[in-house]
Amino acid sequence: MEINPQAGRHAEIRAAVRELCRGFDSAYWQKLEAERAYPEAFVAALTRAGWLAALIPEAYGGGGLSLEEASVVLEEINRSGANSGACHAQMYIMGALLRHGSEAQKQRYLPALARGELRLQSFAVTEPSTGTDTASTRTLATREGDRYLISGQKVWTSRLEHTDLMLLLARTTPREQVAKRGQGLSIFLVELPPASQWAEAGLAARPIRNMVGHETFEVFFDRFAVPAENLVGAEGQGLRCILDGMNAERILIAAECVGDGFWFLDRARAYASERRVFDRPIGQNQGVQFPIARAYANLLAADLMRYDAAARFDRAQACGPAANLAKLLAADASWEAANVCLQTHGGFGFAAEFDIERKFRETRLYQVAPVSTNLILAHLAEHVLGLPRSY
Ligand SMILES: Cc1cc2nc3c(=O)[nH]c(=O)nc-3n(C[C@H](O)[C@H](O)[C@H](O)COP(=O)(O)OP(=O)(O)OC[C@H]3O[C@@H](n4cnc5c(N)ncnc54)[C@H](O)[C@@H]3O)c2cc1C
Numbered sequence: 001m002e003i004n005p006q007a008g009r010h011a012e013i014r015a016a017v018r019e020l021c022r023g024f025d026s027a028y029w030q031k032l033e034a035e036r037a038y039p040e041a042f043v044a045a046l047t048r049a050g051w052l053a054a055l056i057p058e059a060y061g062g063g064g065l066s067l068e069e070a071s072v073v074l075e076e077i078n079r080s081g082a083n084s085g086a087c088h089a090q091m092y093i094m095g096a097l098l099r100h101g102s103e104a105q106k107q108r109y110l111p112a113l114a115r116g117e118l119r120l121q122s123f124a125v126t127e128p129s130t131g132t133d134t135a136s137t138r139t140l141a142t143r144e145g146d147r148y149l150i151s152g153q154k155v156w157t158s159r160l161e162h163t164d165l166m167l168l169l170a171r172t173t174p175r176e177q178v179a180k181r182g183q184g185l186s187i188f189l190v191e192l193p194p195a196s197q198w199a200e201a202g203l204a205a206r207p208i209r210n211m212v213g214h215e216t217f218e219v220f221f222d223r224f225a226v227p228a229e230n231l232v233g234a235e236g237q238g239l240r241c242i243l244d245g246m247n248a249e250r251i252l253i254a255a256e257c258v259g260d261g262f263w264f265l266d267r268a269r270a271y272a273s274e275r276r277v278f279d280r281p282i283g284q285n286q287g288v289q290f291p292i293a294r295a296y297a298n299l300l301a302a303d304l305m306r307y308d309a310a311a312r313f314d315r316a317q318a319c320g321p322a323a324n325l326a327k328l329l330a331a332d333a334s335w336e337a338a339n340v341c342l343q344t345h346g347g348f349g350f351a352a353e354f355d356i357e358r359k360f361r362e363t364r365l366y367q368v369a370p371v372s373t374n375l376i377l378a379h380l381a382e383h384v385l386g387l388p389r390s391y
Helices: 011-022 026-035 040-048 067-079 089-100 103-115 195-201 238-244 246-274 286-314 320-344 346-350 356-367 373-384
Strands: 120-124 140-144 147-158 165-171 185-191 203-207 216-227
Touching: 011 067, 026 356, 067 089, 067 246, 067 286, 089 103, 089 120, 089 165, 089 185, 089 238, 089 246, 147 165, 147 185, 165 238, 185 238, 195 203, 238 246, 246 286, 246 320, 246 356, 286 320, 320 346, 320 356, 320 373, 346 356
Parallel strands: 120 165, 140 165
Antiparallel strands: 120 147, 140 147, 147 216, 165 185, 203 216
16 A cells, blocks of 8 residues: 555656665665675666656756656655665765856766766765864865865765766865855865775775764875865865855655655554554554554655755745755654654564664764755755754
8 A cells, every 4th residue: 555645646666766775675785785886786776767866957868857856766765675775875976066166077977977977976065073063174275376276174974985077175275364254165076986096195094983884984084185176166166166066965865764754654663553562553553553644744745845946946936945944854753753763663573584673773864965054954944944044
């Protein structure tokens, strides 16, 4: 029984993504978890099928899909029990290149990305000492002739060993020379050398073992050279370029959360119907079924907000509040569904073979990254409700 009332939207995309994901079953994800390995075969299959090039315009060899359609791809990946976190950045980051890249940069990178010959999976924004306060970025990019020399440190740079390109935010004008701390930042599309040449190039990385088995690193730059032609957009406008991409990112994350939410609810209702205790299915008890029904109601409401935000984005209308609302509500709904699913399974929810504890950890991340719930609330409070800026 299909419980998603929106299942008829983009049914062909859903069916194709589900079919691909069927090839990567629970045993595949459990083996990766045990080995703490990256899902290379899964990401390669998505790339071959063209799904990671969904947002690249057809003129550059991509899928030319709308944001709503691309969001359905990520939703279905997560609903299948897989994790978009292994590859979603390629969709998130693409926007910066599409909107702010020069024609020469687009010609150079987009067709190769669309063909799957290049990967754009890393996004180096967060720094250890500044965290959420992106405007205070310290990593420096100093112009020297026809190149910039990057020095500084990033943290939580994900998929570094599984990408060819990295989008990097760095300061091109020292903090003391700008009126506002968000000024003087720039973004670069960095071509990473092979790992064997990192030390010589002034690049070092240390993996961060973490709760979601996410491949992520601390990265150190020491006069790491980037050609000046790899500056994306105007020098000093980097923060604006990053902020520009946030609405799309939030809508895509909301869709991933919705996919997780349906996965948890499918599992919860199936188990609640099958599991018999005290001579009846546990789902016959209102104490078990009401939390499932409530989580379902909240998930459907969040999903409507996600479609509203995606439609606004695709019509090129202002969608900041809608995108933020969609991300907030969907992350809360998937987390509620995760808790309900775990509770419904009792002790078995903790057993790795049920996949619930893995998905539970994975969906929890969306309360923190790529943007934390508090920062979304701060956005709504300030920009929608007119309250004083809190940070
Ligand atoms: C698995 C994982 C993968 C990641 N991948 C990437 C990546 O690929 N690239 C990248 O650049 N980053 C990545 N991140 C980083 C992520 O975006 C940050 O963790 C996130 O933005 C929060 O920053 P922080 O961890 O420094 O928290 P902090 O900024 O230290 O904040 C800590 C807590 O305080 C709250 N807080 C801070 N200031 C305020 C305020 N003014 N008002 C209210 N609450 C506040 C925050 O909401 C948060 O809950 C990843 C993180 C994780 C965990």
